[in-house]
Amino acid sequence: MRIDWSALILLTTEFTFVVLFVRALHGYLRGRDPLQRDVTLVFAPCTVLFCVDVARRLHDGTLPVWVNSVSLAFLLAQPYLTVRLAGRLRPVPRWLHLVLPVAYTATAAPLFFLPRPLPSGWVLSAVTYFLVTEVIAAGLLYGKARIRTGANRARLTIAAGATLAFGLMIVLIGVASLPGADPAFGAVNRVLALASGIGYLIAFVPPRWLRRAFSATAAQSVTERMLRAQVSSPAQVWQTYAEIMRVQTGADAVAVLMPRSDGLLSPTAYSGPPITTPEDLSFTDLTALIRSGHPARLREGDPALVQHFGDLGDDFVTMLSMPVPPEAEGAVLLFNRHRGLFSDDDLRLLALLGGHAGVLAERQAVLDAHRRMADELSASVDALTRASQAKSAFLANMSHELRTPLNAIIGFSDLMRMEEPDGDRRRVPAEWVDHIHTSGRHLLGLINDILDLAKVEAGRLELRLAPLRIDTAVEELLTGLSPLITTKELTVSTALAPATANADRVRFRQIVENLLSNAIKFTPEGGRITVTTTDTGDAVTVTVSDTGIGIAPADQKKVFEEFQQVGDLDRQRAGTGLGLALTKRLVEAHEGEISLLSAPGEGSSFTVRLPAPPVVNSQTPSVPGEGARVLLVEDDPQAAELLKTQMENAGYHVDVAGTGEAGLTAAGAHPPDAIVLDVALPGIDGFEVLRRLKADARLSGIPVFFATIIDERQAGLALGADDYFVKPVDQPALLGALARTVANRPAPRVLVVDHDDAIRQAIEDGLRAGGADVVAVADGRDGLAKSRESHFDLIVCDMQAREVDGFSMLAAIEQDPATRHTPVLGLAPAAGDASLVATAMAGGVVATAMAGGAGSDRLAPLLGVRNDVDKEKP
Secondary structure, rough: OOOHHHHHHHHHHHHHHHHHHHHHOOOOHHHHHHHHHHHEEEEEEEEHHHHHHHHHOOOOOOHHHHHHHHHHHHHHHHHHHHHHHHHHHHOOOOOHHHHHHHHHHHHHHHHOOOOOOHHHHHHHHHHHHHHHHHHHHHHHHHHHOOOOOHHHHHHHHHHHHHHHHHHHHHHHHHHHOOOOOOOOOHHHHHHHHHHHHEEEEEEEEHOOOHHHHHHHHHHHHHHHHHHHHOOOOOHHHHHHHHHHHHHHHOOOEEEEEEEEOOOEEEEEEEEEOOOOOOOOOHHHHHHHHHHHHOOHHHHHHOOHHHHHHHHHHEEEEEEEEEEEOOOEEEEEEEEEOOOOOHHHHHHHHHHHHHHHHHHHHHHHHHHHOOOOOOHHHHHHHHHHHHHHHHHHHHHHHHHHHHHHHHHHHHHHHHHHHHHEOOOEOOOOOOHHHHHHHHHHHHHHHHHHHHHHHHHHHHHHOOOEEEEEEEHHHHHHHHHOOHHHHHHHEEEEEEEEEEOEEEOOHHHHHHHHHHHHHHHHHHHOOOOOEEEEEOOOOOOOEEEEOOOOOOOHHOOOOOOOOOOOOOOOHHHHOOOOOOOHHHHHHHHHHHEEEEEEEEEOOOOEEEEEEEEOOOOOOOOOOOOOOOOOOOEEOOOHHHHHHHHHHHHHHOOOOOEOOOHHHHHHHHHHOOOEEEEOOOOOOHHHHHHHHHHHHOOOOOOOOOOOOEEEOOOOHHHHHOOOOOEEOOHHHHHOHHHHHHHHHHHOEEEEEEEEOOOOHHHEEEHHHHHHHHOEEEEEEEOHHHHHHHHHOOOOOEEEOOOOOOOOOOOHHHHHHHHHHOOOOOEEEEEEEEOOOHHHHHHHHHOOOEEEEEEHHHHHHHHHHHHHHHHHHHHHHH
């Protein structure tokens, strides 16, 4: 039996298109996807032709004319349906969607009216329309293939070739139907038909081995690109993965999401047009949507995707779960403005390469950890090297600094021992004693600096914070350093605005003294030092500027480090490198900050910024005599009587409770302005009383002061006490603390002028204990200058000073309108010298006192009635 190969090829081709149609129809019915519907319509005309051909064979080659017309009309629709399919995959000009339906209608409508056989003119116009439309469709598919890679590119290219072959086949069929056509056209069109069918089959229904080959080739290409990428962190690995995936799949945007510590997915990498992520993005909703595994179109999708990726517009999104070894599970989102024809290959490829990227990211994280560890080790080695060098330099400098005063002390002591004794005494030059004293003070300062720095580093530095007039403190320091300033012929300019800081007096003096000493040391002879104070409301500043050698920018951080010295070697040998380091630590302990502005050859400017005292409730009485109440909790009757008398003499109303329980009851019934508390009490002790006070919201704000024989200062302050005094209690210190905390009045400024160092120091200490800011000078001329430079609330003056005595100073004060109303307390050598007292009172002195007894108990009452004195003074 002879085989009709031509008929067999035709049937095979038609059967291929039927298979394609059935597969596409099955996909559409399963998912109702519009894209699958258009694929089904592309293969429907060939399926109709197959059915008509089978029917013709069953009816001996004869069928009604209308059946042939309908089947031919369906066939003519195939190129337009292919263009519609391409329009789902990429942008298509709008005019094309308008012209092609018109051309199809103009070509297919005459079929139902033309005679048979069809006229040659119609046949030529029909094949021309078919070929042109198929070429357009093939071009659109190939254009989409060019922007894709891997399996998608290959399959789209094959589909474009199959479309072009199908168009040529129809052209040859039409030409073969014309009279006188070459019979060879029939054989050629059957070969083109078979090639078109096989091409469509490979593109739309490839065998599994071919799909695996496509995916393997693409995976190898992408993996090589990821391995060649220059990345230095896991984030860069994921960013590279997203960018490669965008190119590989042809997506308009790719987002990679990885789980956080709480299990929710959050964006890790993104490649595509810029988007704006809302601050209130719900990662919970986004994670739930992705974990559901249902692809969604943004315009029809869930709010979480629209909220996060809404900037991409009316796109299509494909979500894919991405397992990442060892146990993580992330997700990849592909965004396209048009549908993807072969998305199943994209999903498999992404799942495979996502795991590879995760392994690379984990490996990169390990490398980063090793790199950081190496950097940290290198930094540690460098720090240890610098520390060793600094330690060596410090030991060398400290050896020099210690040996110098010790050499003087031992040397002059040996000289003193060699002097001939006069009984149990030796006559030695006063200069030797001065040398020993100076060297001893120098040595003590070095030791104190080291010990203070150790305390700061160990967190054991105790600060007694209280309101402090920093302008007054700076004036005192300048007075004390005046011999050094005079020796180098330096000019000192001051602009000391009234300013009060919340600071420890001793430590503040240490801070400013270090700055002033450095300025004096590094400023050449004839230079200038400028000191200013300012009050900004919530903080106060002290600035010390000089015209010295300056500090290079590279060294400005080092000057605040321990044992570090900068500048030339000669300057470095003049110190230990502890001063500025300790200054910085002390400022930070006050919750302040220090800054430096300097340039080599132009000098330096150090600025210390300290907090202002806290604002006290305006309901607190302005002076104790106006109703401030103190509750004294003390079980010892004698101690209670002593403390009560002292506080009542200072103007407080004092209530006494003998036990801790009684004290709590009294405080709750009538809250006092302050509580003075013993620790050793019958029943509950003072610490428990303080705990209960602080636990009561109504009583927690009352200042509490311990006055006890038990020395547990740290425990008392840790529980919230405002201050801690050990018996026997220093009366001025306790009253000063009460005045600062309870009375909430500004500290009065007192100018003390007395040539006797011992008396001047006693007056100064007593007034400071009572809460006053004191400026003390030895010479009447300096006192007169100070009184004119700034305002004082009281002037304590020695009436028989050596150069400018109290009477001359009083006369000058009376003549100056700025100081005329300042009260003056005159100190006479003996209170019984009636003529001197009478002369002083006549000159305007508001009171006199015996110089030897002018302590805080005699002078402090004058400060409490300062306003009344102002009114009485003529």
